[in-house]
Amino acid sequence: MSDQARPLTVAEYEPLARARVEPGAWDYQAGGAGDELSLADNVAAWNRIKLRPRVLVDVSSRDLRTSAFGVALDHPVIVAPTAAHQLSHADAERGSARGAAAAGALFTLSTISSVPMEEVAAAAPGAPRWFQLYAPIDRGACRALIDRAVEAGYGAVAVTVDLPLPGNRERDVRNALELDLGVHLPADQAVDPDTGIVVLPTLDWDDLDWLRSVCPIPLIAKGILRADDAARAVDAGCDGIWVSNHGGRQLDTSITAPEALPEVVDSVGGRALIVADGGVRRGIDVLKGLALGADLVAVGRPVLWALAVDGADGVQRVLTILRDELSLAMALAGCRSLADIGPDLIA
């Protein structure tokens, strides 16, 4: 893509991607649950927050570097796990992982990926990566996924706790979408007789204890929106709490990340890494997430849009836009480093 034709903003990727992705796949990626109220509110919630910029700070250079579980990161913008990247581009997760690595962004691979986790790791060797786990019903299969992730150099497992059942994605019902469950959930494993799905609708705190006992690398609970759940997950040994309403795809009218962050951050009290996602489309949204106490801020759909438009290069660019916008927002808010970004910036 020529420089002039390149999108300037994250949002500009959306219509370009829509023109390239098959309509049923587009609805799967773009849609949310029920009336899609949380989906819309995810973007609106960041926009509702007003900032109180600090002035007369020498911001001629800004330091965006941070770390996660001892691994150095160039900046706090990371990639959220999203399923089936093959729907967006033939390079699938190989392209997204390469683009993320080129932008210095940590990449989280979904269990429901189009490409085996080892191939994704080989596409961006040495780059920081996490594996998202949909815990299979069969514990042997579950443990095998964790062992493979460790072996392939994934630095943490993010177990998704907000999908006991899939939300009612009515666009997918209308389209009679049949989502391929990707390469990691073997077809021959146990299937829930009531729901016919392979993930665990009974997943509970005992299972989290079990996961903790078999997972030798940092464990993150993804999909937490309440102080009590966050505290309990940390007490169970989780090293990270991922504040998310699953991109508005699970319980419609769930609160958004910026609404949940204050209570979660307060209850975690620095005992775990905090990730936030949902509706992040500007570097200013990232700044707000950090000001509300997140350590890292993740994006889902924008990566899929950019992958569809321009493969790995697009993913690199969309993440670089967010990083550069964050850097400028820091300057204009009087912040020289991430440590300067605190709740006092929020009106």
Ligand SMILES: Cc1cc2nc3c(=O)[nH]c(=O)nc-3n(C[C@H](O)[C@H](O)[C@H](O)COP(=O)(O)O)c2cc1C
């Ligand atoms: C198409 C799509 C697929 C997703 N697949 C997964 C998944 O496999 N596992 C998971 O934990 N979350 C999944 N999510 C949720 C994302 O990890 C993330 O929470 C959400 O996309 C963030 O919102 P955003 O898309 O507005 O940035 C998916 C989201 C989308 C849009």
